[in-house]
Amino acid sequence: xxxxxxxxxxxxxxxxxxxxxxxxxxxxxxxxxxxxxxxxxxxxxxxxxxxxxxxxxxxxxxxxxxxxxxxxxxxxxxxxxxxxxxxxxxxxxxxxxxxxxxxxxxxxxxxxxxxxxxxxxxxxxxxxxxxxxxxxxxxxxxxxxxxxxxxxxxxxxxxxxxxxxxxxxxxxxxxxxxxxxxxxxxxxxxxxxxxxxxxxxxxxxxxxxxxxxxxxxxxxxxxxxxxxxxxxxxxxxxxxxxxxxxxxxxxxxxxxxxxxxxxxxxxxxxxxxxxxxxxxxxxxxxxxxxxxxxxxxxxxxxxxxxxxxxxxxxxxxxxxxxxxxxxxxxxxxxxxxxxxxxxxxxxxxxxxxxxxxxxxxxxxxxxxxxxxxxxxxxxxxxxxxxxxxxxxxxxxxxxxxxxxxxxxxxxxxxxxxxxxxxxxxxxxxxxxxxxxxxxxxxxxxxxxxxxxxxxxxxxxxxxxxxxxxxxxxxxxxxxxxxxxxxxxxxxxxxxxxxxxxxxxxxxxxxxxxxxxxxxxxxxxxxxxxxxxxxxxxxxxxxxxxxxxxxx
Amino acid sequence: xxxxxxxxxxxxxxxxxxxxxxxxxxxxxxxxxxxxxxxxxxxxxxxxxxxxxxxxxxxxxxxxxxxxxxxxxxxxxxxxxxxxxxxxxxxxxxxxxxxxxxxxx
Amino acid sequence: xxxxxxxxxxxxxxxxxxxxxxxxxxxxxxxxxxxxxxxxxxxxxxxxxxxxxxxxxxxxxxxxxxxxxxxxxxxxxxxxxxxxxxxxxxxxxxxxxxxxxxxxxxxxxxxxxxxxxxxxxxxxxxxxxxxxxxxxxxxxxxxxxxxxxxxxxxxxxxxxxxxxxxxxxxx
Numbered sequence: 001x002x003x004x005x006x007x008x009x010x011x012x013x014x015x016x017x018x019x020x021x022x023x024x025x026x027x028x029x030x031x032x033x034x035x036x037x038x039x040x041x042x043x044x045x046x047x048x049x050x051x052x053x054x055x056x057x058x059x060x061x062x063x064x065x066x067x068x069x070x071x072x073x074x075x076x077x078x079x080x081x082x083x084x085x086x087x088x089x090x091x092x093x094x095x096x097x098x099x100x101x102x103x104x105x106x107x108x109x110x111x112x113x114x115x116x117x118x119x120x121x122x123x124x125x126x127x128x129x130x131x132x133x134x135x136x137x138x139x140x141x142x143x144x145x146x147x148x149x150x151x152x153x154x155x156x157x158x159x160x161x162x163x164x165x166x167x168x169x170x171x172x173x174x175x176x177x178x179x180x181x182x183x184x185x186x187x188x189x190x191x192x193x194x195x196x197x198x199x200x201x202x203x204x205x206x207x208x209x210x211x212x213x214x215x216x217x218x219x220x221x222x223x224x225x226x227x228x229x230x231x232x233x234x235x236x237x238x239x240x241x242x243x244x245x246x247x248x249x250x251x252x253x254x255x256x257x258x259x260x261x262x263x264x265x266x267x268x269x270x271x272x273x274x275x276x277x278x279x280x281x282x283x284x285x286x287x288x289x290x291x292x293x294x295x296x297x298x299x300x301x302x303x304x305x306x307x308x309x310x311x312x313x314x315x316x317x318x319x320x321x322x323x324x325x326x327x328x329x330x331x332x333x334x335x336x337x338x339x340x341x342x343x344x345x346x347x348x349x350x351x352x353x354x355x356x357x358x359x360x361x362x363x364x365x366x367x368x369x370x371x372x373x374x375x376x377x378x379x380x381x382x383x384x385x386x387x388x389x390x391x392x393x394x395x396x397x398x399x400x401x402x403x404x405x406x407x408x409x410x411x412x413x414x415x416x417x418x419x420x421x422x423x424x425x426x427x428x429x430x431x432x433x434x435x436x437x438x439x440x441x442x443x444x445x446x447x448x449x450x451x452x453x454x455x456x457x458x459x460x461x462x463x464x465x466x467x468x469x470x471x472x473x474x475x476x477x478x479x480x481x482x483x484x485x486x487x488x489x490x491x492x493x494x495x496x497x498x499x500x501x502x503x504x505x506x507x508x509x510x511x512x513x514x515x516x517x518x519x520x521x522x523x524x525x526x527x528x529x530x531x532x533x534x535x536x537x538x539x540x541x542x543x544x545x546x547x548x549x550x551x
Numbered sequence: 552x553x554x555x556x557x558x559x560x561x562x563x564x565x566x567x568x569x570x571x572x573x574x575x576x577x578x579x580x581x582x583x584x585x586x587x588x589x590x591x592x593x594x595x596x597x598x599x600x601x602x603x604x605x606x607x608x609x610x611x612x613x614x615x616x617x618x619x620x621x622x623x624x625x626x627x628x629x630x631x632x633x634x635x636x637x638x639x640x641x642x643x644x645x646x647x648x649x650x651x652x653x654x655x656x
Numbered sequence: 657x658x659x660x661x662x663x664x665x666x667x668x669x670x671x672x673x674x675x676x677x678x679x680x681x682x683x684x685x686x687x688x689x690x691x692x693x694x695x696x697x698x699x700x701x702x703x704x705x706x707x708x709x710x711x712x713x714x715x716x717x718x719x720x721x722x723x724x725x726x727x728x729x730x731x732x733x734x735x736x737x738x739x740x741x742x743x744x745x746x747x748x749x750x751x752x753x754x755x756x757x758x759x760x761x762x763x764x765x766x767x768x769x770x771x772x773x774x775x776x777x778x779x780x781x782x783x784x785x786x787x788x789x790x791x792x793x794x795x796x797x798x799x800x801x802x803x804x805x806x807x808x809x810x811x812x813x814x815x816x817x818x819x820x821x822x823x824x825x826x827x
Contacts (some may be wrong), residue, residue, distance in 0.1 A: 005816070007812040007815060011800040017797070018767075018797050018798075027575055033615050033619045033620075049640070049643055050572075050578070051578065052576075072624050096577070098576065099576060101577045109757035121737065121739075149815070151803075153803075154802050155768070155801075157771035157803075157805060158739070159742075159803070160739060160771055161737050161742065162769075227803075229559075238739060238743045259705050278811075284817065288813070288816055288817060346652060349652070418650055419648070426639075426649060429650050432651075450563075480639070549686060
């Protein structure tokens with residue numbers, strides 16, 4: 001957990017003051033909407049269908065219990081008692097009033113939370129592996145570097161008016177839980193032969209209208225050169241990214257149009273001029289930031305404590321444990337995922353009461369720390385295995401222990417037409433229906449790991465392109481239709497899914513998904529052949545046949 | 552529904568209203584015949600030709616302090632004279648979410 | 657359109673000369689890049705200072721050789737949302753060492769003053785009178801800066817390093 005110092009606190013307070021003044025000038029008419037819109041976006045304030053939406057940053061998905069309680073307070077005081085966790089480790093409130101925003105921001109600033117640059121044509125929340133610092137086999141904690149990047153990109157005077165939004169993600173594990181390959185800049189932390197920490201840098205990944213998998217621009221940038229190298233990339237993009245067409249303005253288009261070699265050359269030329277500048281990260285500077293990350297003082301605990309042995313006879317507990325509990329790098333501890341995908345519920349939402357309860361549980365069982373994943377679930381990262389049974393009972397009581405993590409009903413969905421003014425179709429009711437169809441846990445376990453992603457429009461906030469099954473809402477003659485893709489993946493083998501056939505109506509989507517799953521169960525080579533592998537092996541044809549045979 | 556934020560030409564095909572969001576709190580509002588705004592669809596001024604629509608929209612957009620994001624939206628006029636939203640998007644704006652937020656424990 | 661220099665409204669001693677207008681016999685002038693590059697030596701030989709307005713979609717490289725003879729370089733924000741001039745400004749100041757007046761033109765609004773100052777601008781053709789009046793206050797909005805630019809302000813990282821050194825020194 002990163003501890004803000006006086007400087008960090010001062011900056012976010014200065015930002016709150018500035019925004020308070022900007023809101024005042026907007027409401028008095030001194031600022032027109034045209035002048036104000038970009039300013040409010042730079043503070044995470046969108047206009048949605050029936051209200052403003054407020055997107056709060058959760059840097060690299062790490063929260064303290066105090067911070068989570070404050071989010072609950074914002075939900076209660078300024079909103080309608082709930083929040084939505086997003087695919088970029090942020091939280092969104094859907095009913096916020098512009099006039100009350102400065103107060104909400106001020107309340108958040110007191111606990112070191114801000115909403116800077118969660119929207120707008122600037123550099124957004126630097127996301128990371130939600131299991132950073134605790135995942136077994138991790139090379140080193142990527143959050144140190146995420147924090148260095150966060151500070152570097154915050155209110156950067158040169159890059160606050162880019163051609164379009166810019167997203168970073170960092171991973172430090174072999175298995176990429178941060179989806180770095182579909183980010184504008186993806187960073188894979190690793191060590192070179194000499195044991196130095198550095199990054200494979202990928203650029204130009206992204207979803208939306210034109211999905212691209214990121215390309216490696218440099219296989220190893222030493223840690224000390226990270227910021228200067230990123231500055232070079234951003235400077236090339238700021239100057240040459242397209243500004244004539246918002247659908248062609250992301251860096252992925254520039255990389256595509258120039259080609260990765262030419263783009264890399266441009267960046268290298270620029271970088272050579274700035275590589276030994278004030279941006280160089282000396283070991284002492286990195287240490288300074290690292291020193292303000294605190295880590296739990298773990299006890300020496302057994303892997304199989306008595307409490308766990310006793311609870312093993314409870315089939316419900318076992319079912320949850322086998323699904324939602326993951327290995328921790330420290331023996332005797334575990335990472336516990338809290339499913340925010342209850343049967344029939346809107347995916348990724350939590351009520352203020354749930355947030356408060358989770359904060360209390362974090363204090364009791366997780367050294368006061370919570371994580372937010374881009375799959376829209378939460379996690380308690382430091383749970384002693386002996387506490388698992390008692391924790392489970394508490395989680396179950398508040399409705400965040402559905403044992404469906406990574407299964408078919410662990411759906412990732414954007415807010416869709418129920419909330420969002422960009423949407424063509426609804427996504428949440430589709431997700432809700434699917435959780436009902438696949439509510440049976442034995443069936444879900446039989447199916448195995450299967451990620452369904454739903455986006456209500458081509459902006460792809462639900463990341464449908466990289467879903468094992470992707471569902472994209474479109475509009476035809478005023479009716480909601482959905483295109484279905486299969487075979488996408490977001491991890492280190494990232495791939496865009498393939499369309500299986502013509503779009504289907506709202507009322508048919510759940511049936512189609514059931515058909516796809518049935519086809520998979522019939523076609524898989526072995527019970528443990530994952531869905532994505534079956535699709536890779538057989539292609540979409542057998543699935544297409546099955547789905548469209550009677551349609 | 553294709554976002555009306557992408558409306559370029561104004562051409563209406565039936566009775567329409569101008570709708571927007573209130574600046575200070577984001578609430579959904581409709582332009583009235585009395586050159587103001589109301590949070591009730593029933594109070595909305597109805598336009599029936601593209602020219603009327605353009606005029607009403609222009610006047611609405613001019614109120615930059617009170618309202619943001621004004622655009623033209625279709626409505627249905629029932630036999631009773633009641634004004635109803637003309638598509639799903641407008642229905643959601645007028646009536647709220649189509650989903651049940653409360654989840655059985 | 658008020659000009660702000662040194663934190664307050666100032667008289668603009670430079671005259672914008674349109675491409676098709678005759679250059680005045682003397683006095684400080686601002687001309688477009690296209691006009692300047694047609695005959696730079698002739699323009700620079702004039703009595704009176706020269707300033708060039710450089711478009712934001714052209715590399716500043718072509719201007720570099722003249723920098724030491726230019727009193728003003730004007731960069732352009734066609735919309736306040738178009739941030740290319742920020743990169744141009746930093747390159748002119750930090751890479752090419754331009755010491756003359758670096759002027760922001762176009763849609764120059766209060767809420768971007770801080771970014772512009774940090775990028776190296778020191779003169780502003782401000783769109784709104786009220787914004788020009790508020791300049792001095794606006795420039796004081798922030799006291800903490802995370803990243804280094806050529807403006808000489810100490811970054812947060814460096815302030816922390818200094819603090820650490822003085823702490824360990826006093827131990």
